[in-house]
Amino acid sequence: MEYLQHAFDLQRQDLLVPSADQRRAWLSQLWSAIDAHQEALVEALQKDLGKPREEVLLHEVFPVKNEIRFARKHLRGWMAPQRTPTPLTMLGTKSFIQHQPKGHVLVVAPWNFPMMLALRPLVCALAAGNKVLVKPSEHTPHTAEWIAKVVEHALPPEVAKVVLGGAEESAFLTRLPFQHICFTGGTGIGRKVMHAAADNLASVTLELGGKSPTIVDASVHVKDAAKRLAWGKFLNSGQVCISPDYLLVEDAIADELVHEFVTQIRSMYGASPEDQLSCVQRSRMVNDHHFKRVIGLIEDALAQGARVVTGGTWDASTKRIAPTVLEGVTLDMAIMQEEIFGPVLPVIRWTSEEDLKRVLEANPHPLAMYLFSKDTGKVARWMAQFPSGTTAVNEVILQVAQPELPFGGIQTSGIGRTGGYAGFQEFSNPRTVVAQRSRFNILPLTFPPFTSFTSKLIAAVLRWL
Incomplete structure (x- = not known):
């Protein structure tokens, strides 16, 4: 050394x-x-x-x-x-x-x-x-x-x-x-x-980092939300500290959003999982250890009842994993207990804000949170209720690119x-500097020895406060 x-x-x-x-x-x-x-x-x-x-x-x-x-x-x-x-x-x-x-x-x-x-x-x-x-x-x-x-x-x-x-x-x-x-x-x-x-x-x-959630309610423009999520999730094959880690979608539009999300994956990366594996528009996993860790999360989820909507295939020789969407995911699965950091998106449906609270409190203090809704009151309520280091509304990832904004996490x-x-x-x-620029100020009036005038002056200052 x-x-x-x-x-x-x-x-x-x-x-x-x-x-x-x-x-x-x-x-x-x-x-x-x-x-x-x-x-x-x-x-x-x-x-x-x-x-x-x-x-x-x-x-x-x-x-x-x-x-x-x-x-x-x-x-x-x-x-x-x-x-x-x-x-x-x-x-x-x-x-x-x-x-x-x-x-x-x-x-x-x-x-x-x-x-x-x-x-x-x-x-x-x-x-x-x-x-x-x-x-x-x-x-x-x-x-x-x-x-x-x-x-x-x-x-x-x-x-x-x-x-x-x-x-x-x-x-x-x-x-x-x-x-x-x-x-x-x-x-x-x-x-x-x-x-x-x-x-x-x-x-x-x-x-x-951490598990950065995405919340989508029924008011959104489905195609626009799906396109942004597909880009943000699979950028660098999900190896992004602020990547959308899992999706919480309101049940009323869940089928439509998931279908459109798969459509966007195919549009960006290839018509089939096999095409997506060979697509040069995406990065690969950084090494064998990380590749095997992400595959292990998929296999554990499937063994416990999750199901593949799209993807679920990989190539160990190239360390590439096809963009994968999982439904039927539960909080006790390993994939919901650690940051995924890979091209896998678990989808959880919600019908009430109690559902959201239950999931988000299991993985508190994320680096990023993504909120998709046209209801500004609802967005404000979610932001007040669920802390995060950064937040993007009806957008993903871009908060890190704004040089006027501070970037970082919490806890x-x-x-x-x-x-x-x-x-x-x-x-x-930050150095604090106080410079005396005049011989005439009130501070010397409070120096010892203390007199009745000193006491009156202090009392007057306290009343002024």
């Missing part, structure tokens, strides 16, 4: 706060390096995940470049001192908030969007003025090597460096005294990261927020 320690020590040598010009230059250099190596990224992700070129450009390159563009545009304003009002009791002072870098940041990235989820936090951390070590996932080795090459070309190692390795290296890194750790992955590992960070009193950003689905100004804040410490 010597090279990890060396990379860490190199970045600790100089923690001076960089100027806005320096930070913007770093971001521009990163943009240029991504541009120069874009085709190599497409090739790497096709090797690692079988991602089609269009998905690489739309869901890996675009979010990172959009983050860079947004940060460069707004960085000077974010860095400027933020004045706050001065209360009457503090006349003669001025107060403001100044964002200072947390200092030294570790980014531990996952494999499902390996470029985007490594470089997007890097952009936020650099915008905030930090030094950054990035640890990509070992499960996408070609993309990890691409990330290392791009960052090396764009930035000096004392500013940002990529280190490669597996779980042992990740565990070693999280024990080092960083000021902040940003981790994206499973809840179990997230707890270990938070425990390691606690030993150094480091702050954390944890994006952990078991995550801690902290990234993206845009929220990302800048996440990797900064």
Whole structure:
């Protein structure tokens, strides 16, 4: 682990706060390096995940470049001192908030969007003025090597460096005294990261996922809802932290919606499960372990009485699973007790909001929740009743693409927020500053020795409150 320690020590040598010009230059250099190596990224992700070129450009390159563009545009304003009002009791002072870098940041990235989820936090951390070590996932080795090459070309190692390795290296890194750790992955590992960070009193950003529900009521436009759900569910073959994990559909339109959902699957990915298995418009499972885990969830559900509406076929040689829809699913099945993270959609019918409550309370605090309804009052009631990190109404996935919005989970689905100004804040410490600008203020009137005038003044202030 010597090279990890060396990379860490190199970045600790100089923690001076960089100027806005320096930070913007770093971001521009990163943009240029991504541009120069874009085709190599497409090739790497096709090797690692079988991602089609269009998905690489739309869901890996675009979010990172959009983050860079947004940060460069707004960085000077974010860095400027933020004045706050001065209360009457503090006349003669001025107060403001100044964002200072947390200092030294570790980014531990996952494999499902390996470029985007490594470089997007890097952009936020650099915008905030930090030094950054990035640890990509070992499960996408070609993309990890691409990330290392791009960052090396764009930035000096004392500013940002990529280190490669597996779980042992990740565990070693999280024990080092960083000021902040940003981790994206499973809840179990997230707890270990938070425990390691606690030993150094480091702050954390944890994006952990969970079972993100989709609720559909009878008021929706069925074809539109089905098309959006089919795209969102099978994007990256369901290997998305905010993928619709299961569908709760009002019984009155369940048959129609499921039929239309299957129609949309066939339109997007092929007329039969066999065609869908060979379709190059979808990614494959990342590795044999994950492939077998998802197959195990399907087989367990079928053994307990669930039935296949479409799909239910797979090819172990290519690690591909046909888009699969299951009905007759119950909460005691394994598929309803863990995040699926694959191209399988369980469908549960509901007739009352008590039905919804029973299912949603079994899997609380998701990273995302999707609500399809034309009834704005009902949507507001659902949002008040069922917490989630993010919510999209009559839409899926797009909440992560809005740079003006913070992105993150709650409790078991995550801690902290990234993206845009929220990302800048996440990797900064807000410094409180109060500056005396006048010799004349009321504070000295409260200094000892206390007199009857002091008592009257304090009483007057308390009455004024």
